[in-house]
Amino acid sequence: LLLVLGAILGAAGGILLGIFAKDINTLFATxxxxxxxxxxxxxxYLFPTVPQWIGRLFPTYYIIAPITEIxxxxxxxxxxxxxxxxxxxxxxxxxxxxxxVVNLAGKRDTILAV
Numbered sequence: 001l002l003l004v005l006g007a008i009l010g011a012a013g014g015i016l017l018g019i020f021a022k023d024i025n026t027l028f029a030t031x032x033x034x035x036x037x038x039x040x041x042x043x044x045y046l047f048p049t050v051p052q053w054i055g056r057l058f059p060t061y062y063i064i065a066p067i068t069e070i071x072x073x074x075x076x077x078x079x080x081x082x083x084x085x086x087x088x089x090x091x092x093x094x095x096x097x098x099x100x101v102v103n104l105a106g107k108r109d110t111i112l113a114v
Contacts, residue, residue, distance in 0.1 A: 002070075005087050006063040012094040013059075019101055041065070062087040 017034075021027035041061035044050050045068070055061045066080035066087075073079075 002063060002066050002084070002087075005084070005091060006060075009059065009063065009087065009091050009094065012091065012098055016094065016098050016101070019098070019105070059090050062090065 017027060017030055021030060037058055038060050040058045041055040041064045044052065044055040045064070055065075062083045066075075066083045069075035069080050077084075
């Protein structure tokens with residue numbers, strides 16, 4: 001379930017990036033630049049002296065943290081429920097933003113066609 005939710009979050013983020021990119025080169029450059037956002041929670045987790053709340057600022061934390069809790073500590077739903085709920089809220093918000101932007105683009109194209 002967590003991997004599917006992570007895939008949905010990644011796909012929605014990719015669609016949003018694709019909407020705003022002018023061309024494929026811009027898209028690839030943006031993805032390379034945003035790579036730190038993907039790996040930041042894992043990097044912070046590797047260094048226990050860094051305050052762990054910093055990792056919670058990145059959306060990928062809510063994918064990595066529950067998987068880490070399950071695999072390393074054998075955690076159940078009661079332990080990971082908060083992170084999963086936050087992940088679901090992030091996914092719904094991102095899908096809402098994508099739908100809004102696509103709707104705006106459709107209206108703009110309709111106005112320009114008239």
